[in-house]
Amino acid sequence: xxxxxxxxxxxxxxxxxxxxxxxxxxxxxxxxxxxxxxxxxxxxxxxxxxxxxxxxxxxxxxxxxxxxxxxxxxxxxxxxxxxxxxxxxxxxxxxxxxxxxxxxxxxxxxxxxxxxxxxxxxxxxxxxxxxxxxxxxxxxxxxxxxxxxxxxxxxxxxxxxxxxxxxxxxxxxxxxxxxxxxxxxxxxxxxxxxxxxxxxxxxxxxxxxxxxxxxxxxxxxxxxxxxxxxxxxxxxxxxxxxxxxxxxxxxxxxxxxxxxxxxxxxxxxxxxx
Ligand code: PLP
Numbered sequence: 001x002x003x004x005x006x007x008x009x010x011x012x013x014x015x016x017x018x019x020x021x022x023x024x025x026x027x028x029x030x031x032x033x034x035x036x037x038x039x040x041x042x043x044x045x046x047x048x049x050x051x052x053x054x055x056x057x058x059x060x061x062x063x064x065x066x067x068x069x070x071x072x073x074x075x076x077x078x079x080x081x082x083x084x085x086x087x088x089x090x091x092x093x094x095x096x097x098x099x100x101x102x103x104x105x106x107x108x109x110x111x112x113x114x115x116x117x118x119x120x121x122x123x124x125x126x127x128x129x130x131x132x133x134x135x136x137x138x139x140x141x142x143x144x145x146x147x148x149x150x151x152x153x154x155x156x157x158x159x160x161x162x163x164x165x166x167x168x169x170x171x172x173x174x175x176x177x178x179x180x181x182x183x184x185x186x187x188x189x190x191x192x193x194x195x196x197x198x199x200x201x202x203x204x205x206x207x208x209x210x211x212x213x214x215x216x217x218x219x220x221x222x223x224x225x226x227x228x229x230x231x232x233x234x235x236x237x238x239x240x241x242x243x244x245x246x247x248x249x250x251x252x253x254x255x256x257x258x259x260x261x262x263x264x265x266x267x268x269x270x271x272x273x
Contacts, residue, residue, distance in 0.1 A: 002079055003110060004075050012111065020097060022092030023091025023143055027143050028092035029092060030055050030143065031090065032051045032088040033085050033234065035085055036084050036086055036112075039080060040076075043205075043272065044272070047201065051141075054140040057137065058092075060106060068090075072086055074110075075110050084113060086110060089109045089111075090106060091107045118234055118235035120239075122160065124160050124175070127155075127164075127165060129147065130167060130168045130170075131168075131195075133167040133169070138196040139199060158244075163176050166219035170219055172195065172219050175230055178238075180230055181206065181230075183225055187215075188212040191216065191217055192215070200231055202237070202263075209263065223244075226253065227239070229256040237260040239253065
């Protein structure tokens with residue numbers, strides 16, 4: 001496996017990033033996961049836009065877009081694959097302990113991962129922890145995913161595939177690696193970005209391609225919604241079959257199935273939406 005590290009392709013087994021990289025020591029980094037089909041990245045421009053926004057939000061120097069594109073192309077070419085995912089990681093770079101991150105020393109790593117596609121309906125759990133919609137990193141895709149890891153572990157303890165979080169105002173926010181949509185009274189709704197959720201690319205495309213609307217929703221909507229589904233790069237549109245103890249028989253329901261169909265058709269027709 002060849003991966004891109006700081007300007008060149010290297011053998012993954014031998015490639016190194018310093019243990020004193022700010023991304024490693026303080027989680028000062030941002031990332032993207034990009035779906036690839038037949039060796040071609042999906043919505044790469046949107047992913048690089050978000051990488052840039054997240055980097056700016058952390059105060060990192062802007063990543064070199066041309067280098068990110070070149071790196072993705074080089075990694076895909078060096079590792080021909082049917083279907084997979086690119087992982088782009090961009091961090092504060094080498095910074096000796098106790099020092100500030102080096103302004104010009106950011107680290108860029110692009111690697112290719114195996115296909116882990118989350119298909120079929122999944123169970124979800126609610127959790128007691130709150131997403132801070134007012135936090136400094138709200139809405140940024142940072143490498144500090146420890147909270148998400150803990151929430152997902154809770155889901156796994158309950159044989160569920162995802163945990164859904166509320167924000168500090170008790171409003172529905174997002175999952176650990178997904179955005180959430182609900183059907184209420186026949187309307188298809190998803191929390192607004194002001195809830196603190198990530199500006200998911202799959203979420204944005206569902207909003208563009210269907211009649212889904214943004215709405216500020218109470219967390220409890222999950223206990224009443226006619227249908228619930230998740231969106232994300234590795235799951236596209238995934239139905240929810242259970243929320244905590246509440247079964248949603250027949251998931252994916254008719255609205256979820258329709259959205260899933262529209263998404264698959266549009267995404268297949270356009271790799272650069
Ligand atoms: N929310 C969080 C916290 C995520 O990590 C992700 C993606 O991994 C998403 C939402 C979904 O975003 P996207 O559709 O861009 O993959």
